[in-house]
Amino acid sequence: MENISSETISRENSGTSVCPKCHAPVSTTENFCPQCGAKLKEPPLSISVGRQIFIYLISFFLAPFGLGYAFKYLKQSNPEARKIGIIVVVLTVVAITLMIWITYAFTNWEFQSINVL
Numbered sequence: 001m002e003n004i005s006s007e008t009i010s011r012e013n014s015g016t017s018v019c020p021k022c023h024a025p026v027s028t029t030e031n032f033c034p035q036c037g038a039k040l041k042e043p044p045l046s047i048s049v050g051r052q053i054f055i056y057l058i059s060f061f062l063a064p065f066g067l068g069y070a071f072k073y074l075k076q077s078n079p080e081a082r083k084i085g086i087i088v089v090v091l092t093v094v095a096i097t098l099m100i101w102i103t104y105a106f107t108n109w110e111f112q113s114i115n116v117l
């Protein structure tokens with residue numbers, strides 16, 4: 001039981017693994033066990049340009065929702081995917097800052113128009 005992490009690493013390097021459910025040998029490239037259909041790992045997230053634009057738009061215009069994507073991408077081992085996660089976090093911060101600034105500017109403008117009346 002103590003050797004689990006080193007065993008997992010050597011299995012990943014050799015390209016084969018064992019299904020946690022039925023213990024059938026499976027390839028590490030497999031997302032599902034071919035024997036019993038158990039989920040072996042999360043399928044890698046898409047990093048296509050279209051997907052990136054979609055996520056960036058969500059993180060900018062629906063700021064808090066983008067963070068859900070950010071955490072998923074930051075957990076990926078692919079450095080490209082992690083970069084997307086970082087950009088999403090930055091975009092979310094920028095969007096929220098803008099939102100606060102616009103709200104503040106609008107409130108000021110409203111007070112000024114009230115003062116004029």
Ligand SMILES: [Zn+2]
Nearest residue numbers: 019022033036
């Ligand atoms: Zn299985």
